[in-house]
Structures are given as structure tokens and as C-alpha cells.
Amino acid sequence: MELDGRDDRKTSFNNGAYDQPAFERISSKEIRIRGVDLARQILRGNGLRQAGFMADLANRFTRSSRAPVLFQEGEAHRKQRSATARFFAPKVVAVRYRQLMAEQSARIMRDFRSIGRADLDSMGMELSVAVTAEIVGLNDSGLPGLANRLNSFLADQQQPRVGKLAASLRMVVALCRMLRFFFCDVMPAIRSHRIEGREDIISHLIDQGYTREILTECITYGVAGVAATRELIVLAAWHLFDRPELRKRFLDSDEVGRIVVLEEILRLEPVVGTLYRRAERDIVLNDNGRPEDVSAGTLLAIDVRAVNADSAAAGVCPHRLDPDRQIQDHRLPRSLMSFGDGTHRCPGAAIALQETAIFLNQLFRVPGIRLARAPTISSNSIVESYELRGAVVTCFRASRVQTRVRARRSIVYDQ
Template sequence: MSTPRQDPLRDPRFFADPYPTYERLREGCPVQRVPTGSGGRHAYLITGHAEAREAFTDPRLSKDTARFFAGRPSNRDLHPAICRNMLASDPPAHTRHRRVATRLFTTGRVRELRPYITRVVDDLMSAWRPGTEVDLVADLAVPLPVTVVCELLGVPESDRATLAGWSHDLFDATDDSRIDAASHRIGDHLTHLVDTARATPGEGPLHALVRDCEAGGLDPDETVSLAALLLVAGHETTTHLIGNSVLALLRHPETFQRLRRDPHLIPGALDELLRYDSPVSVATFRHSTQALRVGGVDIPAGFPVLIAPGAANRDPAAYPDPHRLDLDRDAGGHLSFGHGIHRCPGAPLARTEAEIALRALVTRFPDVRPALPAHAPTWRRTRLTRGLTALPLVL
């Protein structure tokens, strides 16, 4: 195993199409030591499916970010609500957070939300006219999950577009100061909303979240932290799921035509769409608390470990001919929502939003086509998620 000389996940070619990079790294070794950023820092990158699945459940890989960075020099200034959330903690703190979060996304709760989600899609598409051009990202993929998660949390309508913009900045891979500033804007704003809900009796969604957090043993700061995580994670990846899915279908017209003929296939197609172009390219931060061995590679204690679902989902050892979109494939083992105790609790909601959006698109506008060549779309410059900046369509 040879260590790359430069960070392979910051190359402009990676942001445009990460899969050749992932394939090259995985062929060398499914677990590799790679440089990260500047200053001679390194991490271990996991690109194999079996190895990623194993790592997701290994208790020696901690998500306690504060523990890793304690005593290490840093020029970062993230808001505590952003850097000390459920995704940056281990049990028992993680268990308390997750117990509250999971109640929001039960099968029954998501089923209750279906009519509301359908109305939101109907409202967003009401201005769409055949023969005109729309941007699928700006006109559907962004506002749909933002509206739904803000409704779920009780965020006022007047705040939603602003919070979505700050969330977008939070995933900027090129500007640490922009990320830090966005974290404070989100954290401060949600602190105000949570404090107001706590001080004012009411029966709104945010009041219910505050009560659930108190009953679950979360303190006021942890309540803000959970609200921030649900807001950001609750819409960012769903936006990318919708955009990536539509682009994949446009690039596979026979598959798209199949869904047009039979929209009832859409729920079953989501696993393959999630596998084919995962909205989560690299999972959130982990570090080794003890020496361990993954995929035949020794990982010393004290190193960051990056698990790449985007790479694992294209591992030919798990999925033959992995670069082909195949709706008949059994893709249920994909890792786009993670695996183990940190698996995304909002997965049922994300799937439901994507299903309703895709069904509306193929039934209302069966002849939709890209307004630009299929290779033209531009992608967000972030290694954590994979999503389009825009997707112009002709209806």
C-alpha cells in the first residue's frame, strides 16, 4: 500500500466525478492512508464495501470529535451546537440524542406527513408549465426538504430560506471561515427559537421537541444541538438524493422510461438510485481510540478514519458491474444512510420525499429533458456530500 502524495478528496476532478478516484484507490487497497489538507496530516480512507460496513460498527472508531481535538491546536471556530451534536458523540450521550430524534421519524409519523409532503410538491410544481425551463435543484430539490423539516421543527416560514442558505455555506469545502460563520448563524438563530419556545407555553412542533428533549434528559444546549442537526442533515442530503436521482435517470433514458410507464416501481428503485450516486460521499468524522485492523490494514490509535459510502456502493465485490444503473439489482445493502448505531434516523422521511417528488415529475412531465448536455451539470465542492448546484430541465 502506497500513500498518495496529495489529498485525493480535494482534487477538482474528485468534486466533478469521485468514482474514478474511488476506484483507483480501492484497487490499490480498500483501506488506505491518505493526506488530508495541509500540515502533513493523514487519515485512513475506507473505500471497500465489506470494510466500510465493518468499520461502521467497530466501537474502537469513535465519533466524539471533541475528544479527538482536545489539546490539539486549531484555528477553527465552530458553534458548539454544530460541533457537539449527535453525529459527534458516542454512547451514552449519543443514545440520549438518538432516542429523541428517532421519535420524529417513525413509520407512523412519516406516514402522517405524506399528505403534507404531497401538498408541498404540488405547490412547488403549480407554476411549472410544459415547454418552459425550470431548475430542479432550486425549484424542487432544495425547497421541498427545507419546507418539510422546518415544518417538522416548527421553524417560522420567514426564517426558512435564510437557514437554508446558511446550511448551504456549512458544507462549503473550500472556505473554513465561511463554514465557521454559518455555524454560528445557525446555532445562534436556533438558540433564540428554542429559548423562546421554552419560555412561551404552546403546542407547536418546536414546543413538542423541547418537551421531548427535556423528558429524554437533554439539557438546553443539547436541545439546540439536536435541532441544528435535524435542520441541516434533514434537508441537505435529501436535496442531493432528489437531484442525483433525476440526473441518473436522465442519463439512463430507458430506465427513466420504465418508471414513466410504471411509477409504482419508484419506491423499489430508490435503493439502486441511492447506491448508484450516494448523496453522502464520505461519512462524518471518526477516529481510532485503539489500534485496530480493517481489511488487512493496521490503523494505529489516534488517527482520523474516513468511511466512504460513495465508494463502498460502487465496490464490484458487493455489486457486479457497479457503474451501471440497474433497477432489478438487489441494492438493499447500500451504505448511503450509514450502518449500525449511527445509521441515519431520518432515512424513512428522505425516501418518502424523494418518492413523492419523483412520482410527481414522471407523471406530470413525462417528456422532461435536460436543458444542458448530460455531462454539463456542476457539483458542490464538498467531499462530505455529493450534490448538484443546479439541474436545468425543459418540461
């Protein structure tokens, strides 16, 4: 419950009532979770498997091969996460990818200043594709085309699924997109990496003996890396444009301080709205001292927005944007469950945060930067959260800035 009635959320189209139970049986086979302690039990527990991000469909297509790491469980998942940790650890990100993030951001800002107007989510998409392509190893094809192909996997998710014919057509379209991505991006990368190995995901998969599974892994890493970072960039920029004091704090801080601001924004409005797990056997959850039986086959839906607003973790006024917020449980990050928890916690968390911090630090130092049009909000059925599109930013064009600098210099010389 809000003590001061303040709610700083911008993407509030799917908010429910504040006082909802932490554990709610929707039906005999579905349970809704809104408490942070229950969420931790589920995400860190045994006897449950990934059930979100179209897991059932993915498992159907990978029965005769190795499933993508997102859908693996147990020892297979632990081994794969351990083997790929060298690509995502915070220290590795700072050393290996930071310069790329800074250079790509600077290039995007130069283009922006030369025109004086840009679409913010397109700028975020351009940056996230460049960084993701480097990490995964998809830089053997043109990046503009790669951006379109990755973005196509998230397209048309808001359209209703009506009738068998419509479902069949969707399946055909999805298959065509997958084949286009394979022939244009994945296959050239595999060929190149077989000739000369690199320090990226594709080379690692080749060394592990992966073949056709490389395609699904590239889709998993590529789409997740691009989509989440793009939304975070637009969301955080929107908050900073609307809050001058928050923007000043962001720009006056070092990178650690900037990431603190971003984590609080992400806690308030997580990019992924719901995490799903399915019980593989009967389990018992502890709801504040009260045992709750969960039968095998039950779907557990973790409402990340509600969990992140649980006062047991977020403290008082959980719907207020407060970078100085003290998280009650020291085991939890400032963003709480926004990147998940346990063995399936998003491996790219450090990348997304640093990428966004670098990009926004450069964006808000552009002379005359202004949000000319706020983004429109729509929903994304895959992650059950928001999509922010159509945000337009403007600035002084580079030629105008240079003219003003020359004018100032001439005034100084005349004096």
C-alpha cells in the same frame, strides 16, 4: 473492475482508479477504507467515535453541554436515537408525513405549471425545508426565510481556507448565521412549544431538559435533512431525464418500486462521499483474513463511493445503474453505505427516499416536462461529495394545457 466497461455515474469528478486497495495506510495517523466488510467493522465496532461533519469543531463548542446526537457515542447516543426513533421509523413516515410530502409537492407543481419554468434544486429545497420544518418543529417562522438560513450553513464551503485572518472572518460569519437562525427560527419555536407541546424534535428536546443545546440539534437535523434530500432529488431527476426506459419503469411502479430505483441511484452516487471515524483505543481490523492494527488516535476515512462499488456487496459491473441488482450481503440495504451503517446510520433515510419518490412521481407527470439545462457539478467539502446546481426544467404552462383540453372537448362534441 467493469466487465462491460459501462460507467453510468454523472458526478465522476472525484473518481479514482477502479483497482484500489480495500485498506490503505495514507500515513501513520490516517487510513483509507474502500471495502464493504471493513466499513461494516468500523461503523458497527466499538472504540471509535464520529470524526466527520466538523466533529472536532462541534465537540469544542459543546464540552460544557450535551453534544448533538450526531456526535454522541455509547449509551448516551443509543438512548437519544431510541427516543427519537418515533419521528423517523418508516411506518411513522408513511402515516404522519406522507400527506404533507404529497401536498407540498402538488403545490410546487402548481407553481411550476403556472410559470412553465423552474430551478430544480430550488424546488427540491422548497419541499425538503417544508418537511424538515414539520419534523423538527421549525414551522413558527416563514419557510422561505428558513430555507435561506438553513442553506447559509452550507454556503461558501468551496472557498480555500487561507491565513488566520480569513479563518477568523469565517468564524465570525458562521457565528452571525447561527445567531440569525436562533433568533428568527429556533427561539420562536421554543417559546411556542413551551406553551403547547407537539410531536416533533423540539418538543422532545424540551421534555429532555435541553436548553441551549436545542440550537445545535436544530442545525444538525435541519441542515442534514434539507441538503441530502435536495441533492438526491436533482441527481435522481437527472438520471430519469436521460434514461427514458428508467423513467418509464419509475412511473409504472408503485412507491416501493420507485424507491428501489432511487436506492440504486444513491448506491451509485452517494450524497455523502466520505464517513470518518477516529480510533479511541488500539483496535484490530480483519482485512479478508489479514489482521490490520489501528492505533489510538488514527483517523479512518471510509470512501463511500468505493465501498458501494465493492463487488463483494454490489456484484458485477458495480458502476452500472441497475435497479435489478442483487446485493450479495442480505444484511445490507440496496443503497449499501449511502446512509451510513451501525448506530450512526442516518435516521432520515426513509424520509429522504419517500420524499424524493413522491416529488419525482408528480414532477414527471407534468405535461411537457423537459430538462432544459443540466446541473453543474461542484464539490462540497463538508460531505466530500457533489453539489448539483443550475438544473432548469420547463413544461407546458397551465393556461396552454387548459386551452388544449378545451379544444379537444370541442372536437369531440362537434363529432
